[in-house]
Amino acid sequence: EPEVTQTPSHQVTQMGQEVILRCVPISNHLYFYWYRQILGQKVEFLVSFYNNEISEKSEIFDDQFSVERPDGSNFTLKIRSTKLEDSAMYFCASSEEVGLARSFGPGTRLTVT
């Protein structure tokens, strides 16, 4: 069964540095998402992406965040200048249609020191 994949599985970075988290969504899916989960907390929506543009974003997704689909397979989340509070698990997800369940990737654990 096709799966969403994410790299790296764990990223450690210093405060103020830029990070790029990478995802390969399921190949026939058209809708892409990023979520995050701070340790011990709920999974929170960050952004949705369709047809090469952001379709919705949360208040968490401020100017420090950006997403891109640089080619036909990858979907990336960039954090321009990381803060300590950005430490979390970041999950990529995709769905075939907007009204269908999202398939989640295994996550990237981001640790900002």
Added chain:
Amino acid sequence: GESVGLHLPTLSVQEGDNSIINCAYSNSASDYFIWYKQESGKGPQFIIDIRSNMDKRQGQRVTVLLNKTVKHLSLQIAATQPGDSAVYFCAETKAAGNKLTFGGGTRVLVKP
């Protein structure tokens, strides 16, 4: 500042018994609901979904019940197995919406 973690309700179940996990959802406009299972260190895994035009849906060993009047969702797991030990989240959205909102989660511990 101090980070406040989520205090997950925990359901301890004897192996072989049935489990019922409850969820109160927040938005009366939501019309699509999903249950996810999350094992430690992994991403949410789809279990079952239901649309608001239904009040019950069955899968393999799982049943989801939806009560729109009181905005309540439940997940029933039949003959719970050790592999069912995980955190279970309900999530809600509008069918045409982008944002999936997760509930707080319930930890299920299966005792052998």
